Amino acid sequence: MIDVAFLDATVRTLLGGVPLTLSLTAGSVALGGVLAALAAWGRLSGIVPLDWIARLYIFVFRGTPLLVQIFLIYYGLGQFRPVLQAWGLWTFFREPYWCALLALALNTGAYTAEIFRGAVLSVPYGALVAGRACGMPRLLLFRRITLPLATRQALPAYGNEVISVVKATSLASTITLMEITGLAQKLIAQSFRALEVFVCAGAFYLALTFVIIGLLRLAEAWLSPDLRPRPAARPA
Amino acid sequence: MSAFTLLGFGPGGWGGALLVAAGTTLGLALCGFLLGAVLGGLAASAKLSGLLPLRALAEGYTTLLRGVPDLLVIYLMYFGGSAALGVVGGWFGAEGFIGVPAFGVGVVALGVISGAYQAEVFRGAYLALDRGQIEAARAVGMHRGLILRRVVAPLVARDALPGLGNVWQILLKDSALVSVTGLVELLRQAQVGAGSTRQPFTFYLAAGALYLAITSLSTWGFSRAEAHARRGIR
Numbered sequence: 045m046i047d048v049a050f051l052d053a054t055v056r057t058l059l060g061g062v063p064l065t066l067s068l069t070a071g072s073v074a075l076g077g078v079l080a081a082l083a084a085w086g087r088l089s090g091i092v093p094l095d096w097i098a099r100l101y102i103f104v105f106r107g108t109p110l111l112v113q114i115f116l117i118y119y120g121l122g123q124f125r126p127v128l129q130a131w132g133l134w135t136f137f138r139e140p141y142w143c144a145l146l147a148l149a150l151n152t153g154a155y156t157a158e159i160f161r162g163a164v165l166s167v168p169y170g171a172l173v174a175g176r177a178c179g180m181p182r183l184l185l186f187r188r189i190t191l192p193l194a195t196r197q198a199l200p201a202y203g204n205e206v207i208s209v210v211k212a213t214s215l216a217s218t219i220t221l222m223e224i225t226g227l228a229q230k231l232i233a234q235s236f237r238a239l240e241v242f243v244c245a246g247a248f249y250l251a252l253t254f255v256i257i258g259l260l261r262l263a264e265a266w267l268s269p270d271l272r273p274r275p276a277a278r279p280a
Numbered sequence: 281m282s283a284f285t286l287l288g289f290g291p292g293g294w295g296g297a298l299l300v301a302a303g304t305t306l307g308l309a310l311c312g313f314l315l316g317a318v319l320g321g322l323a324a325s326a327k328l329s330g331l332l333p334l335r336a337l338a339e340g341y342t343t344l345l346r347g348v349p350d351l352l353v354i355y356l357m358y359f360g361g362s363a364a365l366g367v368v369g370g371w372f373g374a375e376g377f378i379g380v381p382a383f384g385v386g387v388v389a390l391g392v393i394s395g396a397y398q399a400e401v402f403r404g405a406y407l408a409l410d411r412g413q414i415e416a417a418r419a420v421g422m423h424r425g426l427i428l429r430r431v432v433a434p435l436v437a438r439d440a441l442p443g444l445g446n447v448w449q450i451l452l453k454d455s456a457l458v459s460v461t462g463l464v465e466l467l468r469q470a471q472v473g474a475g476s477t478r479q480p481f482t483f484y485l486a487a488g489a490l491y492l493a494i495t496s497l498s499t500w501g502f503s504r505a506e507a508h509a510r511r512g513i514r
Contacts, residue, residue, distance in 0.1 A: 107495040108488040109456035112467060116488060119474065120481035207347075214349035218460065229355050238360030246348040253347045 047240070054231060054244045061224040062248065068141075068213040068223065072148035073206055079153030084160035098157065105154035111215055113151055118143040118219045144216035152209050159205060163198035164190060196267045203260040210252050224248050283482045294473045294483070301469030302490045308383065308465055309455045312390025313448055319391060320398025327403055338399065345396035350389075350454050357389040358382075358461045382463035389458070394451045401443030405436045438509040445502035449495055456491070466490055 086098030105113065121128065121137050128134040136142050167190050175185045217226030228245035232238045265272075289295040326338035345353065361380040369378045413435065417427045459468035470487035474480035 104488075104492065107492040109453040109467065109491055111456045111459070112470075112484055112488045112491060115467070115471070116481065116484040120484045123479055123481040211347075211349040214351045215457075217351070225349055225352050225355070228352060232355055232359045236359065236363050238356050238363055242352060242356040242360070245352055246344065249349060249352070250344070250347045 050235070050237065051240060051244060054241055057231060058224055058227050058245055058248055061222060061227040064216075064221060064223040065210070065213050065248075065252070068145060068148060068216055068221075069206075069210050071145045072152055072213070073209055075145070075149035076152035076156055076209070079149060080156035080160050083153060083157035084164065087157065087161050088164060102154045102157055105151050106158075110147065110151050110212055111218065114144060114147040114215055114219060117147045140216070140219040140221050144213075144219060144221055148209060148212055148216075151212065152205060155208075156202065156205055159198050159201045160194070162201075163194040166197045167193045192267070196264075199260060199264050199267065203256065206260075207253050207256055210256065211249065283479075286477060286479065286482060287486050294469075294477075294486075297469055297473070298466065298486060298490065301464055301466045302494065304383075304464065305452075305455050305466040305491075306494065308386050308390065308458060308463070309448070309452045311387040312394055312455065313451055315387060315391025316394030316398050316447070316451070319395025320402055323395060323399035324402035324406065327399065328406060342396040342399050345393055346400075350393050351457050351460070353393055354385070354389045354457050354460060357385050357392075361385055361388075382458070382461040385461055386455070386458035386463055386465075390451055390455060393454065394447055397447045397450065398444065401440050401447060402436065404443065405439035406432070408439050409435055441502070441506050441509055445498070445506070448498060448502070452495060452498065453491070 083098040083101055086094040087102075089095065117137070118140060121143075125134060128137055171189050171193065172185065175189045180188065213223055214225035216223055217229060220226075222230070224245055228241050231241045235241070285293060287293065287295050287298070323338040323341055326334040327342075329335065358380070362378055365378040365380055366374075409432065413431050414427060417431045422430065455465060456467040459465060459471065462468065464472070466487050470483040474483040477483070
């Protein structure tokens with residue numbers, strides 16, 4: 045009943061899409077992280093225009109489907125081709141890879157900004173006051189107190205966001221990028237064996253998800269030294 | 281032609297078509313959400329039941345559907361649905377490719393996906409239930425069905441509302457993925473308009489604005505509903 049040869053061929057084909065899925069994920073998580081940090085800073089800066097720009101960015105990119113954002117950047121910007129060519133940006137927006145990366149980064153950046161903002165706000169006020177009382181300047185206070193505590197707080201929600209980026213990279217297949225879902229769709233259309241291909245492709249995504257969950261657990265343990273068991277008393 | 285006449289309601293304007301398509305998107309999301317509520321409720325009760333096979337089944341369902349890209353699920357339903365129909369059709373002597381209705385495929389796919397998320401929401405809300413309420417109901421002599429209807433269901437619905445709001449927003453945006461099956465919902469209609477007028481930016485921007493309007497209205501609606509549901513609590 046189970047066609048091992050077909051499954052084997054499917055897995056081999058889909059394996060070819062893994063590097064693209066990973067590179068889209070890594071690229072958009074990195075760029076999205078920068079955008080999120082900027083937007084979170086804008087929201088927390090107390091400077092009204094910056095606050096509103098960040099609010100607008102988050103509202104628009106969280107309120108519209110990612111697929112619309114991808115199409116808007118990849119197909120939509122083609123409407124302004126002469127302008128983009130004059131600015132020398134066309135080589136960038138011509139490539140589906142960069143368009144997908146940009147759309148994914150802008151999208152995850154908006155969600156991540158709110159995670160970062162919440163995490164910074166969760167830092168206990170007393171800890172900041174204590175730091176200030178020791179005479180820490182603002183940057184040192186941020187580096188030694190706010191950043192480690194906020195990072196620990198943001199980690200679980202941030203992990204969920206990274207996992208949803210892995211899944212979101214599948215939309216890149218709609219603009220001709222042959223990552224795992226793109227290859228799976230092609231295989232299904234050729235063989236009409238939807239279930240087998242789905243199971244194989246799904247297994248790849250689940251495996252990626254589990255790897256990310258594992259890495260997050262490690263990071264969480266590393267950032268929570270207060271929860272570790274006490275080191276054994278050293279012999280005197 | 282300016283963007284206003286292009287997106288307007290006059291002759292040659294696409295405004296009407298886009299609004300109708302937005303209605304399709306809403307209908308699609310609503311049907312998917314309702315199917316998801318049924319599936320989610322079943323999965324949540326399976327997870328909370330003591331029966332190991334039921335629990336394992338529900339656990340597998342939610343883990344798989346939450347870990348796999350939604351687009352992949354839609355492809356499975358679309359191609360797998362017609363393949364399955366082809367097999368069933370073969371029994372009755374039909375031959376060749378049988379297309380499945382795209383709206384039905386979309387509803388089933390969105391329902392199955394959102395059901396996995398709703399299951400977690402319902403389970404969380406049930407676990408947050410104050411046991412004293414059930415004991416009190418039992419103490420006044422209510423039987424199981426009555427307790428479920430008068431005590432458990434309203435309290436779970438109240439606690440699940442914020443989570444359901446999140447699921448609804450995700451589902452609304454996921455419904456755009458159904459455009460890959462060719463169903464003329466909002467994004468697909470924008471694609472058609474973009475293709476025939478060669479003004480993709482204008483059309484995708486208009487579609488984005490309509491999605492934004494729907495999600496904003498939903499946010500407002502859910503916060504009203506939450507306030508209403510929590511009116512008895514200070």
